[in-house]
Amino acid sequence: MGDDKTKIERIAANAGLVSKDGKQIRIYRRTKGEGFTEYVFQIPLGLSFADFERKKHVFEDGLNIKRTTFDISLADLKSINLRSNPIPQIKSLLRNKQKQRKEIEMSFDGMLKIRVYDQPMPERLPFSDSMLSQCRGWEIPVGVSRSGFVKHDFDAIPHMVVAGATRKGKSAFLKLLVASLIARHPDNVRFTILDLKGGLAFAKFRDARQVEAVAKNVYESLEALRAIRDEMNRRLEHFLDAGIEDVRAAGVKERHFVIVDEAAQIASAGETDKEIKRIKVECEHILAEIARVAGALGYRLIFCTQYATADTLPRQVKQNADAKLCFRLQTEIASQVVLGEGETDAAHLPLIPGRAVYMTDKKEIVQCAYIEDDDIKRIVTPHINIRPRKENDHEKGHREGTKTGGHTLVISET
Template sequence: MDLLIGSGLAAFTIYAAAKWNKSDKEKIQHTFRNLNYKIKDKEPKHLKTHRTDQYSLYTYHVPYGLVDDEKLQVLEKVLDRPVKVSFEKGKLHIKVYNKKLGTKYAYDLFKPKGKWTIPIGMSQDGLVYHDFDLIPHMTVAGATTQGKTQFMKMFVTHLIENNPEGVEFYILDLKGKLAFNKYRNLKQIKAIAGNYGDSAITLKEVKKSIQSDMDYLLSIDAENAKEGNVKTRKFIIVDEAGELQTDKYMSDADKEHIKECHRTLSHIARVAGQLRYSLIFGTQYPTKEILDPQIKANSLAKVSFRLSTAVQSGVALDQTGAETLEYVGRAIYKTIDEHIIQTPFITKDDIWERIGRYEDVSSTNETANQGRSDTFTIG
């Protein structure tokens, strides 16, 4: 009798395990039903499954009128693995990855791809790069300590290391120059500004440079920097843009400096991309007031590290998601496509091993700084 009971219990256990241990495809179909993801009585119909060592791709035909939906992101929790949902040509594609994205990828993994191409990070599908010749301007958002400034230092290092004679930087380091002050004597660093007045001066010089380049291209009947064989690309980096906000306690002079900064940054975003100027606009706290509409509209590349709220993510990326990022260095990179990436990890020592040789240690910049405050440096 004991044997019969034990056999029956074992059989029931095997039956129950088989019943509840469903395949990913079955779990996806059940999720469609639970979410009421259908048109009338028509649900998505499985067409094919493609498997690789990295992922399984499930493709579905969906009834007319049914489109991709953010609520399908629940599949990541249902399957307990990373999931990418896309919708193309009337077909729903659900890619289920075998492993989760790691939390650290060394900078050495990212090999150079070209003069103006920088590594963005590792995604579930592999290495991701950004080409500033294709998309010149970028916004970078992220709460304190989540990786925004370190990401900027990484790509400054990459551009100097791989094109030392063809790149220039104008940096508004509005957290007192603490992040980028060490870079001040690199020959590629043309200016580091740490306050409102010096930021306005720096941007005024950039605006003059833009006009000079326009005049040159007009003189040779060239429509853009590529046609004019312009060799140098100039990067204007803003870190932290939230400081460029006026308040009632500011002096009139500072208010005017800030207004001038906004006018010039907007001008750069609107007209200078094809002249080989790139604006990198960084902020910890993206709001509609801080992230100027003209800058956002002309910055077709967006990188966002973790943010505090879905509202901030909506401002930074036009979608939610940045508020759910789990790890330091984890970000969403968005152009036409979208990738969740882990940005390259590089140490301070490694940075200076790579670019320290371009530092002019004999320069004190005393001549360049005459008539300016000590928070402004010309390289």
């Protein structure tokens, strides 16, 4: 009981993970750890770890097929207190076993390692101030994985792609990101937010003094992005004249976060209105410049979409955003658009809000922290600064025609 070795071997065979000469995976070692059992297999020649990783969801589903018998371990039996009535305890144990879903992790170090966990990850992770106290520099809390607390460092990896279907956790993470940065760097963080879903998602942050602009349509987005481009050009000229390599070398404490949500609304592909298409193309060009060169200048791009296609996730953005946080997506193709070829994990995540694939130089499944509205209000309220709104600036610019800035950023790719 409690041994999934035979199940794993049968699942691999039934999934076609067999070499051409008929050889299958062979058990090398089985180790019991705290909360998990690790099975180490030798992979037959002709197969790769990627072949197995692509079938991870098949292994997980196979290990969770419900049968009339329950997987009762010796530890389960030892947990029953025989001094009291054992019948209710056994019934409770069986109910828990019925609800239980096994989760697995795969890794490779010359041998295939499959770690089967006794308990699933938490389905909800409330935000707490203790998470912020564990962060240093420009780190923010992301959530927890099987290996522990997960943080992201925006000075180490400046740009991030965030993707996920509706109500799977993308907007909640963006609120966590903005609130965490305001809490940790109230005097040194700035935001330009392109909220192309109407501006409601970021309404709680609109009047925070750290927020430069919240653009709600393509006209306002272009105005905001042109202002950033002009600022980038001035900073680039200063760095070049002074022989400065990046913001850290310059001792610049400020970081400017550019958040795009929803990217599909700014994509030029398929746009039939010529004037709007021209505006969207210019927005795309500026965002590509930010992704390519602005990291060294202190700008951080957070590029978000729920419609993951090659049109909504431009090549320049994807190649220069070395961090991906991908909540559940509807298809394996969409998962691969965000995470890379063969990376289908996001299509097979459980239907749990906040569950995501976090990928940098490694990949792990995380449960993202969820920040309540009361916590957002508590963090943001001390920084509220009611400012007069610019009235119809984008319409004025549209009537008067477009004007380019005084500098043009010229990038030579090597």
